[in-house]
Amino acid sequence: MTAEREPQPRVLAGGPHDIGGAPGENPIDRAEHPQEDWEKLADAVHHLLVAKGHRRHDQLRRAIEALSREDYDRLTYFERRVHASQVLLVESGVLTDAEVADRLQAEVATWR
Amino acid sequence: MAVRPSPLAVGVGVRVRTTGPSGHVRTPGYLRGASGTVVALLGRFPNPERLAYGAPAPLVALYRVEFAVTDVFGPADGASRDVVTADIYEHWLEEVQDRE
């Protein structure tokens, strides 16, 4: 048993999201960007899917936490959410990754 | 999950368990093994560790626990009286009897 008042060693055992107290002195970047349309869309879609009983917010968190540390750190907040949203929709059989990929391909084609 | 005979009282000392179920949990790593004090019973909520997998989730008691920042992270400049509180589900807490 550790002596009282003695800080015990901590196991940072969680996933890439479990960063409370992590070492580092990085200053906080206080620049703010207005929410982009695709971010608002992602928020609205998730909110509606929760409200209509298709998923729980806890499930979205779980899918975000399953990202590798590299991906978690590389992606922005809303990018993680869009990724996780797709994971859940595929998981529940609403759509397939192939469908999404095909549609993305088609979108890109219209930009050319 | 063990059923607690009676709820933890406000003011009792608790230690956060170091290990729990694998997968989605809401008990942050930096508080695992830390000792604090129950400051409120917040109610009973569906267990997020089950909700995260779309499973039926029994209600579990949720407590607000207060920790001294220095107890968790060691002494730091000017932080001697500062505290951090977190909301922690009952199965992550064990009562500590022998607190000073």
Next chain:
Amino acid sequence: MSDHHDAGQEHDPGPRVGLSPFAARSRVLAALLVEKGVLTQDEIRRQVAATERRSPETGARIVARAWVDPRFAALLREDFAAAVAQVGVDASGLVQFEALFNTETVHNVVVCTLCSCYPRAIIGNPPDWYKSTAYRSRTVREPRAVLAEFGLHLPPEVTVRVHDSTADLRYLVVPRRPSGSEGLSEEELAALVSRDCLIGVAVAASPVAA
């Protein structure tokens, strides 16, 4: 422990300017959900509009009312949803809200280390920095250094109480009413309460400066 050198502090991606590859993916997911009849275009439009109407001004209004009406303040402490309903705010929903009152001796600040829980239904979306790695990792470990970066230097006799929103509650900080604000109207008082006050990284502006 407390040898806090190096290790593991990843850089923040921060807000990214320009087109994210996830922008198209977000639109594709919405379009497919509409085509499959899971959601309707109209529902999505209305939800986006509802989200856009949320603003920290709502939180500021709640604070101003608490400053002028002790009975409202007491109710806000006991039953947040019932109190804010009196000022036309709907706080019913899946999460519960709680007001954290700053006092002469306690200053509250809110963080969510695990994700970025925030009282969105009351004050809208969190700023980018609230979701940043730096804010999420540092606020629980060195709250005073973080507050100092926001220009908030608290005397040592004030306890900083950091609230890590780890579960089903969302927190709104009620700053102290600034001196010199006697005689101001509720609207004028609300103008002293910034979003950052409601998170706890600032205090209410003094009326002279406002």
